Amino acid sequence: MSITTTTHLNFRGDARAALDFYHSVFGGNVAAVTYKDAGTAQNPDEADWVMWGQVIADNGFHVMAYDAPSHTPWNQGENAVFVSVRGDDTGEITALWEKLAAGSIVVRPLEPAQWAPLYGMLKDPFGVVWVLDVAALYTG
Structure with missing residues (x-):
């Protein structure tokens, strides 16, 4: 299953x-x-x-x-959910970032981070917070 x-x-x-x-x-x-x-x-x-x-x-x-119809409770909230998009191709993640960034508020630019080759966060025109990153190889 x-x-x-x-x-x-x-x-x-x-x-x-x-x-x-x-x-x-x-x-x-x-x-x-x-x-x-x-x-x-x-x-x-x-x-x-x-x-x-x-x-x-x-x-x-x-x-x-x-x-959500008006007869039901709804509140967009603040930082209730992040949508995470993770890939292994820098070019693919950068292309998705550029499209999502149109009309969005960049919270953290897409750039190298200590924990990932690329990492960025933005809030899109609909109030949804997206995190895009390129997966790092973890060794343990």
Whole structure:
């Protein structure tokens, strides 16, 4: 038996834009089901919000997202979750960083760190904090 974990991001009306942005960065396929599609829209203003969505790419990237409807509690929070993208190719991580950085706030520039050949942190236009790094070889 095996399991996988997937980052699931929660928004309030921005899930479709966020999924489209992540798709533009990582490629792959984007899918979204709205509350209207599912026949579960309780608020007509939220009918086109995403009830379930995901981006999944051949390179292993997978993120899910939805829009929390107004009748449920939601708070974006501060530093509640980081999405970590780790690779072994400096060029690939740099290219992803450059795409994610568009419109984002750089918390820590992508550069060599004591613990990794490259490490950087940013907050994207949707308030999600991303950590990108190139995996270091660990010896023990």
